Amino acid sequence: MAAAAFFDLDRTLVRKASGPALSRAMRESGVVSNKLPGESLLYWWMNAFGETLGSIALARQAVLVAAGKPDGAFDDAARAAADVLVDQVGPFARILIDQHHAAGRKVVMATTTPYHLVKPLADALGFDDVIATRYAVGDNGKYNGRHDGRFVWSWGKLGAVKDWAREHDIDLKESFAYSDSVFDIPLLSAVGNPGAVNPDPRLLMVAIAKRWPILSFDAPPGTLTFPVVDIEARRLALMLTRPETFPYVRFEINGLDNIPADGPVILAGNHRSYFDMATMAVVVGRTGRGASFLAKREIFDVPVLGGVMRLLGGVRVDRDHRDPNAADPLEEAAVALAGGDLVGVMPQGTIPRGLDFFSDQLEGYPGTARLAAMTKAPVIPFALSGTEVVWPRAASMPNVLSFLNPPKIVVNIGTPVELKYRSEKADTRRIMDAISAQLPKDAKNLKPTSIDEVASTYPGGKIPQADLPAIEQAIADNTAKGRRKRST
Incomplete structure (x- = not known):
């Protein structure tokens, strides 16, 4: 048997109640003349808290509004409302x-x-069919004030879905259903894959108890949106991540206008410190956008932190492919981009260590170029410097006590990289060169002159014995060059 996916309309497919758009379209087309008493208050309540028995009672009585009107009288209004609702x-x-x-x-x-009011919207969205309340038409070709079949709500909706499933040979246990309403629990419980979308308070409690996925169609899968108030956790976190949150550093952000205000964007930059993520949160927070970001598997494996990262828009990258069942991170990122998201990535994959940390010839993995080729989203390069002073790799915690003389972090943001999409290797080189070009002057041509400088780039500040000879030789050469420069 085949499977299907069933979508509720109000506060599920569309962000709010569809009633205001439908009511307005019917008045403007002349098929009805006045608002129903209390209509505005009813829709306000529904948008905030979900459908109520009162709103459903009103929906049942709406069949009387159509009584005496010819079949097809609502077609123009339905098409006009669809033009509005499709954008919601x-x-x-x-x-x-x-x-x-x-x-x-x-x-x-x-x-x-009612079916006659939502069919144009369903067609515009590419739905295969519509299960909806139908109004009966008499022999005279006019609505007769009665329902034709089930009133498609709660258990009635489940019954209508079961009827449709039998007719189309659909296995509900293999199927999916999405709704915001506690009154759709019968349908959600009947399918094998339920989803609570922007759930009302009562459905939220049930979804948590039953461990049903809690979704928002305005944010990438896996990210947390607080139900009822409909605020993304990642946007809330970015609102709270402001320069004032970090009084022990100074931020200089250049080129912020190069990040588009909306639409898919890949923001690609260098990696200097554990403080890079906080810095980029400050940058993205100033754009007013939400963001997803790719991060290595090890971060997501940390208890509690990994779960929080996921809820805030993190995409787990398992470069070693240790988990054969893990989702493809580029596919996840591509979905986020397809939804108009900003996706942050650091193509180096990890903080360089040793002599590589001081080089401005950056090397990166090809995933960013591959993602750009998959999605054709613009790649905006950025370069960070100074984060390593706040939180060097050798330290277990950032320096949060430098209030009197806070170090400066510089973020330079460039214009989109011109990619060819013919060679991942060549496009990766273009991306890394564009990032290098954004490095401030004082972050270029760095030459370490002490063991301590290099040791700060290793976890725990310990240089592996195998790396030590090359490091000592480089330091000796740099020191000698420095002496010769001073003598001239």
């Missing part, structure tokens, strides 16, 4: 619809809203 569909809902289609599943809108 979350970007990741569209991606999920495409993914279900790619997996061979039928995608079905399952909603209480």
